[in-house]
Amino acid sequence: MEKSELRIDLLGTSLPIAADEDPAYLESLLSRYRIVIENTRKNTGLTDPLKIALLTGFLLCDEIEKIKRQDASGEREGREVEKLTLDLIARIDDFTTTLERDAEPC
Numbered sequence: 339m340e341k342s343e344l345r346i347d348l349l350g351t352s353l354p355i356a357a358d359e360d361p362a363y364l365e366s367l368l369s370r371y372r373i374v375i376e377n378t379r380k381n382t383g384l385t386d387p388l389k390i391a392l393l394t395g396f397l398l399c400d401e402i403e404k405i406k407r408q409d410a411s412g413e414r415e416g417r418e419v420e421k422l423t424l425d426l427i428a429r430i431d432d433f434t435t436t437l438e439r440d441a442e443p444c
Contacts, residue, residue, distance in 0.1 A: 349387035374398060
């Protein structure tokens with residue numbers, strides 16, 4: 339994939355970047371980051387750009403970790419459901435085998 343270029347203008351700083359991502363995706367990330375920065379600014383009352391950027395980064399890392407934990411928990415639950423389902427199928431199979439054996443004439 340060809341490198342996409344994006345200019346990030348935030349908190350009084352301008353930074354050009356190049357990435358192997360779709361330009362629309364990069365723009366959507368930048369838009370999301372702007373929203374999170376503005377929420378951080380409103381919720382904390384901070385005005386120092388460096389502090390806002392640091393706290394915003396920290397909050398985004400927290401969000402990522404919480405999502406990872408949810409995903410890991412979901413995978414664990416999925417494996418548990420699979421195990422229970424397979425156990426139930428084995429029990430049904432045993433039961434039907436017993437019924438068939440008991441139904442056979444002697």
